[in-house]
Structure formats: structure tokens, C-alpha cells
Amino acid sequence: MPIHNADIAAIFEEIADLLEIQDANPFRVRAYRNAARAMGELGRDVKSLLEHDGKLPKLPGIGTDLDAKIHEIVETGKCALLERLHKELPPAITELLKIPGLGPKRVKALYHDLDVQTLEQLLRAARDGRIRALHGFGEKTERNILDAIESHINQARRFKLVVAAQYADTLITYLGKASGVKRVVVAGSFRRMRETVGDLDILVTADADSKVMDHFTAYDEIAEILSHGPTRSSVVLKSGLQVDVRVVNEESYGSALHYFTGSKSHNIAVRKLALARGLKINEYGVFKGQTRIAGETEESVYHTVGLPYIPPELREDRGELEIARAGHLPHLIELADLKGDLHAHTKATDGRNTLKEMALAAKAMGFEYLAITEHSRHLTVAHGLDPQRLVKQIDEIDRLNEELQGVTLLKGIEVDILEDGSLDLPDSVLARLDLVVGAVHSQFALSRTKQTERILRAMAHPYFTILAHPTGRLIDQREPYDVDMLRIIREAKKRGCYLELNAHPERLDLLDTQCQMAKEEGVLVSINSDAHNTLDFSNLRFGIGQARRGWLEKQDVLNTRTLKALLPLLKATM
Template identity: 40%
Template structure:
């Protein structure tokens, strides 16, 4: 977790330096370091082995700051700089589309201390009077502040998946806790949850538990249907108490959802373990995340739970970025990691030329990469590297690399990265044009959503699914926990139409390549997919047959 803390500090450094209008190269150095640290989960090892200099962009100055944090738990320059920057700047930057320049303009013009004050200024149409803001930005700020308030009550899977075990261990360590489990929407592994939810057997009084939590820095908010606490970090945590002999019933009922519970009716007996409830109904134990699946019991009439896709069914990853664009690893490093993961193949799909912010590849650089991959395929054994690209779908539906170049690749993922606000009909036609292109194999992150940060764009998903089926184009479940795109509801519709699904990490580093696929497989299982319905559950020979469609 220390790498994430340092990443946040360095990102804040960049913001504060930009606010002070300092050297752009220095600002970018901190931003680059923040990105690198965020992805360096084994930072402790680099520090202990004195290898920080091996990390991209970590020079002498940044290295010393990292070591200072390890020694003292803080960075003096950072603490001093924070005293010079108004706190409201960081709140303003949470508004989508608002950068440091606009935030600085607002503060210097009106000196607001809270977002409530900024909202009042926008509603009074005061902000648009400032040169460089205007009516459009003013409206964007109002929408953004409303969105921030909404998402303050929501914890996305990208966050809770990282720290739920840490919270669980804290609860387990409390004297008197005999048994503990996640429950509710957390146990169902929903995309977004309102709070961390735990069921516990506690051999002391609830009041004693509250005292212990308050000593740990938690604040009791309410006692309705459990004890709701506010953590020092700002998230909410709900605790429900249970007797040992009723553990199975309570875990079952608090997990939900109601539609699933209604099939079982009223439970007449007390069950010490949840599995006993399923046995009484002649059913196999159904994993919590499957209990939200639409059509689950109809599925079980024809198939068994073991028929569903599992992580071990995946043969490779078909959407990965290397150092050639905005990834942090070499192609060889990615290939070796994929092989260690047990994969038969992986596809290198760096960004294409129009995405300049991600160092997208033009024709010459892509041809150079093709040569590198061909050499690596001769050098490495036990893993096949597929030559690919994540090509941008332009606003008119054309692709930003020529067909003759795409024809030289093994696989083409086509994605939208700009023009998110196109009208629904235009956005839909745009993606369909890409689906029709004979070289496009997969549509990447088809609805463009970012959980907790950006809603999906206006697009007719049913029409996209219909056209994907017609042109034999696969649709992606992007396994990045910040995306999970397509969501399970759409994946289930695609399955019914016979559309193959490709479950990819969109990894930019080896940690994501190894860790993130589990989230995409979870979405697939919620949509009741079997391995026969997943493109990258095919062996290499079968995959190549599809790619030659």
C-alpha cells in the first residue's frame, strides 16, 4: 500500500507545482513518477535492494524523497508546499474536465473555501464572468459537483478489492470476535457498494465493540439494521452481529439479493453453516457473486455450475500495452509474465497514432514493433506473441491506420478514446462502422464507462450486439476494475445473440496482466458464460481460425 500513498503524494506534488506555475518538465516528472509508483506493488523490494534507480523516471531527487518517506513517514518539502496551496484546489480538480488552470482562476477570482460556495457562484452565473471559463464550463462545474456528491456514497470494486482484506484483518484482530465474513453487496461483488459490510460473532456486548471501534478512530453514525461507522479514511463500514447457531441463516439473508432469497422462502430451522440451506433444497452451493445472475435457476435446469467459465479456462490475453505506447514493460517482459501465468498466447495491442497522449504508434513505429515481435517469437518457446493494435475509432467510424497495415497484423482491437459526447445515433453508427471493417476482431471497452468517474456514452448497445453477431466481431469485457466494460447485463444479451466475448486486462504493466483478469471473469460468470462463449478461452489454433474470419 505504501506505493499507492507515495503515488498520491507525487501526484499532489505535480498539482501544487502546476498551481504555482513552475517548470513544466518538473511537473511532468512528478506525474510520471506517480504513474510508475502506482503500478510498482513491490516497491519495498526496490528500496531494500537499493534499486529505485531502475524504475522509469525515478532520478536522484525523487529517489531521495521516496527514501525520506520510508525513513520518516513524510516528505518535508511536500508538507511545506501543502501550506501554500488552498485546499479547495484539490476539491475542484475532482470535477470532471476541470484542470489546475481553471481551478486557479476560480480561486483567485472569488476565494471560495468549499464546493458549496463554488456551486452557489455557478448557480448565480458568476463564474462565467471570469475570462477563460464561460457558460459551458460553468454548467460543467454544476454537473460535476452533483456527481461528486453522488459518488461520495459509492465505493467501486477498484477500491474495495484492494483494501477489503486489510479491513477484514483489523476486525479479526479485535478481542472477542470469534467469526467474521464479508456480506451484503460486498459479498455479492457488485461493481459499486455503499459501504463495507461484515457479519460477526462477538462474545461481548455490542457497546463494547463500539468502544473498541471508536478507539481505532471510527465514528458511529447509526444503529439501524446494524452498526454503521465512518472510518478515519472517509469510507463507511457496517457491522451486523450474529449468534453462532444462526450463522448460516444470517449470512444467507444479509448477503441477498431479495430476488434470490425469495426462491428459498422462509427458513424454518437454524443453520450453523450456509451450505446446509442449499442442501435442504437439493441445490449445490451457489457462490455469492452468482446470486445476482438473471436466469440462474433456468441455467441450472440445463447445466451445472461447473460448466461456467473459470479463470483457469483463459488461454491468453488479447489486449495489452507495452512501452511502445503508454505501458511500462517491454514486450519480452509481458510475454514471459503471460507464460508464467499459464497462457498459450498474448496479443500486444498498443495505441494507434491519433492517441498522442498515449504515444500512439504511427505506421513506421508499428512496422518496427512487428519486426520485434517476429524475432521474439523465434527466440521464446511455449508462448506465442500475436501482432496487434488497439486502433482508434475516429468520429466518422473510420480507423486511424490504413487497412493495408491492419492486414499485416494477427489481431485488431478497435476502441473509442475521444468524442464521448457524440449524440447516441452518431456514436452507435460510429462503432458499427468499425464492426463492419473486415480487419477488426474485437471492439474494446464498448461503452466507454469508468466506474465512479464517467458514465457510459450514449450508444444503442442492443444494436451494437446485433451488428457484432452479424459480422462475427467479438465484444470485450475489459477486466480493468476501473471499467468492467461490458457489464454483465450486456454480456448476457450478447451471449443470447451468439456474440463471442473476449475477456482482456488492457494491462499496461505485469501486475495488471497477472491480477486483473479475475474481475473480467467475475463479470462473465455473472452473465452465465461458459468457456465455449469466450474467445480467449480457445486454444491458439481455434483462435487463429476465428481471426481469419
């Protein structure tokens, strides 16, 4: 059975949760959480690494025991420790952890003090008013838990894009091996690069005698087969992700791909244009009366309604049809347009590779430059740099640049923006850097006014260059902090500094609509990996997807410039 990084991360996270509920040693709990994070952030597939190299790269916190468990999971799909923990605790208790606001500590209290073991028992306890009496809860928390349960019950599960990609990539390879298969493509919100995906819609073209559906339903990762037919089958994977596969004829391939890519509102708008011309568009083609006049390609579908091809990432009914009709569709940025990366970490703080290793990995990506931007001292959990350690790294980068060929390391810092808007390091050391990336890492709950003013004061600093992950959100974990983004973008324009689109798949921050806002205001966006190891540069594909959803073109992105063109832009902010 294929095992993905997300599967390993989920197992380690669940082990950590169950150990915490059992009141296990906090250091042991933390070890599994760190391992889950390491697996979730690893840019290469663990199974492929083991098959190719026979061992994992060195990862902080992954010792002999955890390394053995990773091998166990990859080889068997299971973990004996997790199975033992499941036997020791009520089987439904992990479902409680899926409720927002209920971490392991609170679940432990509910379990030990109220004997709450299931979602139904939790709902009853909240409605009966028994939760508010527990230490550390209260009436407001009880009400929030009740709201969260009801929302959880009514909400369909969605998967982060990076997780869906792991399953999609493997499925594409698997389906492509079936006899007679010609093309395999994932449609739906995945193709539109939405930050979360509800399910996977896969289209296949194949010979008439192909057994692709039998091949699909024999896939090892399937937990349940919902339907199995000659042209459509639907399954649920063991991860909970639903996958629908459709076999389509070559003459209908384009119209089917258009139909199943969506979005629904975009498709409706296109169909209205067709109706105005006496045409009908569906998944089988474009019809004039009973005659099919187009549908082999998506281009042919759009052509029949007087439009050029519209890239999937733009199909959200946000004005793309009007812009296309006027002939002004953007030429969206491509991954190959990036000349470098302006946000990366090394072993000096919470990264996992040396300066030289990161530089060579950037060179292998075809980059001209890589900015090293360690955390500053305020972020103690990441072992942030104080002035003395930063100066030492500056000198080390200067020495390394003398021997590097084909790539240049830029000297930077990801400096904390403190609550009063000041920066975490003195001007005397910031002045020696090529760029200063400012970031909010604390006090997320400030009011809109205070949070906005805090960031604006930081941006007014003479050495400020780029605002990192500007909303602070973590997808499905932490909501964006409340901030006046239009005001910040306009201040960036006035000040001459830039905004980051952080490509880390947990962030994808800026939001797509904010990218579009920055473009309209003339503020350059820097698409950065926030790499913490040499494999993380692969996450830039998700940042590019977000940028394309935000209508960004090559000229709208700071790090599409060559090093020669970039350096004056960086200096202009200092």
C-alpha cells in the same frame, strides 16, 4: 500503518492538483500526475515490493526524487511536500476538486478571481450568478456547477472495486491474525464484485473468548470508531472507507453471509419464497416457527426455498431465481479458465516492459499465448506505432517466438477507430497481423447515431477482430459514450468478430448487462488485461468478476480457447 498503492496515487494526484492551482511548472505537475497513474495501475502492492526486493521495479517517469517520495510515504504514511502545500493553500480548496467539471484550472480561476475557498462559497457564488462572468465559464457552466454541487452533497462516496480490494485484502490478513479467529470473509457489494463499493461488510467466526473486536479497533488505519461492541464494530478508515465487522456463530454463518452479501432486492425475493413455505429467513438462520432449520451454510439457506446455491455475482434480482428454479444456472467462468490475454502493451509505446518480459510474465500466469497490441500512430500521447515501427515489431515478435518455450506471442495492434470509421493503419500492414483490436480514443461526444455508425463501419473492415473497451467509459471519470450497443453486438455476430471486456479496474468495460446481452446474442467476449507492465495481469481478477456478473461461462469467452482452437477463430474475422 499499512500503505496501499491507492494511498500513494492519491497523494501524488493531490500534489499535482495543488501545484497546478499554484501555477507551478506544467512539467512538474505532469510528473506527479504520471506518477499517480503509475501507482494506481501497478498490479502489485508497493509496500510488499519494497519489503521483498528493497526497491521498486523500473517505472517510466519515476526518477530519484519520486522514488524517494514513495519510500517516504510507505515508511511514514506522509509526504512532506503535500503537507507544505496544504499550509500554503486554503485547507478546504481540495474539496472543490471533487466536484465534477471542476479541474485544477477552473479551481485556480475561482480561487484567484472570486476568492472561492470552500464548497459553501462555491455554492453561494453559483447561486449569485458570479461564476458566469469569469473567462471560460459562462451561464451553462455555472448551472452545471450548481447541479454538480447539489449532487455531490447528496451523494454517498463510493470506492472503485480495485481500491476497496486493497483495503479488504489487508484487513482480511490483519483480522485473521487475532487469536481464536476461524474465518474472515468480506460480504456486501464487494463480494458481488460491483464495480464500486460503498463500504466493507466483514464477517468473522471466532472462539467465544476471542478478542477480535479489540484487535480490529486497534487497526492503525482507523480514523474514527463509530461503534465498538462484542459482536459488531464499525469504523471509518483514514481513506474515508467505512468498515463494519460482525462476529457470527458457526450455526448462523451461512445465513449471515447470505444476508449481508445482498443484494437487497435478491434477499427480498428469497424471503418471499420462504414466506410462501411458512418459513422465515434472517441473518441468524432459517426458521420454521421458533425452530431454526438451516443457516450453517448458504447452500442450506437456498435449499430450504427449493433453490440451488446462487453465486454472489448473480444476486441482483435479474432473473437468477427463476433460472435457478428451472435448473439452468450458468457455470460461471473462473480465472483459471483463461488460456491467454489478447490485449497488452510494451515499451514500444506506453508500456513499461519489453516483449520478452511480458511474454515470460504471461507464461508465469499459466497462459499459452499473449497478444501484443500496441497503440497506433493516431494516439500520439502513447507514442503510437506508425506502419514502419509496427513492421519492425512484427519481425521482432517472429524472432522472439523462435526462442520462447511454453508461450506464444501473437502479433496485433490496438488501432484507433477514426471519426469516419476508418482504421488508423493501412491494410498492407494490418494483413500481417494475427488480430486487430479496434478502439475509440477520441470524439466521445458524437451523437448516438454517428458514434454507432462510426463503430459499425470500423467493424465492417476485413481485418477487424475485436472491439476494445466498447463503451469508452472510465469509472467516476468519464461516462460511456452514447452508442446503440445491441446493434453493435448484433453486427459483431453477423460479421463474426468479438467484443472485449477490458479488465483494467478503471474501465471494466463491457458493462455486466452488456456481457449478458452478448451471451444471449451468441457473441464471444474476450477478457483482456490491457496490461502495460508485467504486474497488470493481476487485474484479470476484476475482469472475471465483471464477466461473472454478466453470466458468462467458459464457452462464452474467446480467450478460454487453446492456441490451436483460437487461431482459426481469429483468422475467420480476417
